[in-house]
Amino acid sequence: MKPPPAAVEFLQQNGWNDAHISPVAGDASFRRYFRVQDGERVAILMDAPPPHEDPKPFIDIAEYLVGAGFAAPAIFARDLDQGLVLLEDFGDQRMREHLDDHPEDEDAIYRRVIDLLRDLHKAPAAALPPYDEAQYLREVNLLTEWYCPAQQLDVDTEGFEAIWRQILAPVIAGQKPPVTVMRDYHAENIMLLEDGRLGLLDFQDALMGHPAYDLVSMLQDARRDVPDELEENMLGYYLADHDAEAASEFRSHYAILGAQRNTKIIGIFVRLCMRDGKQRYLDFLPRMWSLLEKDLLHPALAPVAKWFDQNIPIGVRSRPMPASKEAK
Known part of the structure; x- marks a missing residue:
């Protein structure tokens, strides 16, 4: 290079x-x-x-x-x-590699990244465009625009978008006042700095949106397996100061945004392969489907789960993706 x-x-x-x-x-x-x-x-x-x-x-x-x-x-x-x-230069000590070498630090470091998010969500949001319905829909539609054609699937695209409009409505209503959403807040974008702070990277696509988005980005990491127990513990840690009703609503929005994000990423990873020849991103698809299927178990996502069952059954989701002719 x-x-x-x-x-x-x-x-x-x-x-x-x-x-x-x-x-x-x-x-x-x-x-x-x-x-x-x-x-x-x-x-x-x-x-x-x-x-x-x-x-x-x-x-x-x-x-x-x-x-x-x-x-x-x-x-x-x-x-x-x-x-x-x-x-x-923030050096080379990324959260991802540190935890690979020191898994015993997992709980402590995840608590630190959750603390950072809680502090960020208390700060006035940056002057940014909103994470609005149009943006959410553009992202989930990457699945029907890239994944489905690559798998030669004829799916109900109009029904897909209509269901997401319905599902996202309470999330959009719940992001007032909005917080700064960095959108790629995960273990490969967190640096462990020598002064003890957490260094932030890859936030150029930030928007004003819902506080659950970056939380689900971290706890349902597209590139790192986060144990279910750790995810639940950290979600509970973030919600420690919420009452029962607020925590229940937040968990619902968390599942919806997890499904939205994971749906988007499946589309993006296929696009990276088919359009850009970056076939290695297909290796992440089994993890992405697993995360998405976990989110779809939440009652708030029942209509979306039904659409997936009717249009992309379980057996299709595990089917190998055709390689791009330009893959390298």
Whole structure:
């Protein structure tokens, strides 16, 4: 992975004249990341090339989070025309790998990430677009737009959207006042910093929405198995200050948003394979179906569960996905 052509000049213009540039792990988007070292100084170079990416939302949310007292990367330099941003380097100690090596820390670290969410939800929401019905529906429709055609399924798309409108209505009513929703709050986007704080990454798609969304993103992690007992314990921990009625309503919204998110991710992972040739994302589909099926057991999701049973039966969900011709 080579740095973009404009990287050297960008770094020189911002005082990193003798910087060594090396690649670091990227994500599912067009963004790429490089570690920059100049003597004792270290930073991360984000390459978010226009028109595919716009780094300004990341910068805006990073500055909001820092201003609210959270650990988001400081912005050292930016060139929005080139899509280049020089960021604070949070190191390599991700929550995911730490827990792989130290499973005994699981309960304590998950309590910390839940504490962070509780603090974030007490802060005034960032000035962001709302997580509204149109956005929720665009996301769940990724299943019928990508997964179903890939599996050669002829499904009731109009009925699917109508059911989701019905199911999401109480969730949308319940996100007032809204909170900042980072939308990708999971173990691979949490850094364990040397000063003891939790570093936040990958929040450029943030919206104003429901407090259950980031909670379900963390506890129903698309890339890491979270034991059912741990999920229940952490959900109970988050709800410790809710009365019984409020906790019951929150759990209902949590299940609905879990089903919404997991439905969306199934569609996204198939799109990454079929459109972008990233076949490795199909490896996550069994976990995603398992999470979705667990959410569909909640009584609030009975109409959605019925639609899935009629349109994508259990046997179809476990059927291997055809590989993309461009898969690599």
